[in-house]
Amino acid sequence: MDFDRIFAALASGPRRRILAFLGQTALTTSELAARFPMSAPAVSRHLSLLEAAGLVARERQGQRVLYRLERDALLEALGRLAAQVDGPLRREPQPPRPPREAI
Amino acid sequence: MDFDRIFAALASGPRRRILAFLGQTALTTSELAARFPMSAPAVSRHLSLLEAAGLVARERQGQRVLYRLERDALLEALGRLAAQVDGPLRREPQPPRPPREAI
DNA sequence: TAGACTATTAACCGATTCGCTAATCATTGA
DNA sequence: TCAATGATTAGCGAATCGGTTAATAGTCTA
Numbered sequence: 001m002d003f004d005r006i007f008a009a010l011a012s013g014p015r016r017r018i019l020a021f022l023g024q025t026a027l028t029t030s031e032l033a034a035r036f037p038m039s040a041p042a043v044s045r046h047l048s049l050l051e052a053a054g055l056v057a058r059e060r061q062g063q064r065v066l067y068r069l070e071r072d073a074l075l076e077a078l079g080r081l082a083a084q085v086d087g088p089l090r091r092e093p094q095p096p097r098p099p100r101e102a103i
Numbered sequence: 104m105d106f107d108r109i110f111a112a113l114a115s116g117p118r119r120r121i122l123a124f125l126g127q128t129a130l131t132t133s134e135l136a137a138r139f140p141m142s143a144p145a146v147s148r149h150l151s152l153l154e155a156a157g158l159v160a161r162e163r164q165g166q167r168v169l170y171r172l173e174r175d176a177l178l179e180a181l182g183r184l185a186a187q188v189d190g191p192l193r194r195e196p197q198p199p200r201p202p203r204e205a206i
Numbered sequence: 207t208a209g210a211c212t213a214t215t216a217a218c219c220g221a222t223t224c225g226c227t228a229a230t231c232a233t234t235g236a
Numbered sequence: 237t238c239a240a241t242g243a244t245t246a247g248c249g250a251a252t253c254g255g256t257t258a259a260t261a262g263t264c265t266a
Contacts, residue, residue: 004116011114012254013107016184023188029213042255044214063212063263074188078181081119085126085177115224132243145225147244166233166242 005053006077014038015046019069022056026068108156109180117141118149122172125159129171 009015018032029047033040047067050056054073059066112118121135132150136143150170153159157176162169 007110007113007119010184011111014254016110016187020187030211038254039256040212041214041257045254048214060213060262063210065213069188071188075185078185081113082178082181084119084123085172085174117224133241142226143242144227144244148224151244163232163243166240168243 001073001077001080002053003077003080006055006074007081009050009053009055012046015050018043018046018050019055019074022067022069023071026059026066028061028064028066030064032067104176104180104183105156106180106183109158109176110184112152112156112158115149118153121146121149121153122158122177125170125172126174129162129169131164131167131169133167135170 014036017036021027021032021035029044030040032047033043036043047056047058051058051067055070056067057070059068117139120139124130124135124138132147133143135150136146139146150159150161154161154170158173159170160173162171
């Protein structure tokens, strides 16, 4: 898992907003660009970065490219950082919980 | 809550490692610097940034300055991002859970 | 296959980041 | 009050980021 790349990607407000949009529904580059005060090439580069981090997946549909959120990758990264900073006292073995509650 | 500053702070690997150390125990600047292949001024600047983001708190003790992790601020930020990207289907009202499990 | 449309890459620019060393500030204690 | 110690700030250079416009690539359709 690409921890460094993921948190580098999350450092950008526009990228986090892109992720929030994609959390609602998958969107194409131009659909996203229409929602941002930013050129399409700029959006495209943010998406490339997010894809390299494994936070979004792309799927070509004809001329368009549809992006969707890789929700599990993001939640796993957030959970892993949370675990890292959980002090020893809080890291005592706990009964496994179902995935949704694990993060 | 300083969302932008927090995720900007988390973009740096050394800073995340600092947070992991502070998750175990509070440490002074020089104690941290001894654990990193980095000069004390560099560590100090990372700590200033983390403090500005509200992720650590400083407490002077004589000539030393002790830094401790602001665990709740970090966990709250991670949780808030997680909530932002949780699609509508997953955002259905849920019974409040105790703080530790909320993240 | 030519043209239209979507997406990406290239090239550039200003701002920021991140490390360093040197200098300064803060505190203690002789 | 001066010297020692720990922490921070200043100032510098190399690298990266984030946006722009222009050029290129990929895909559909007439």
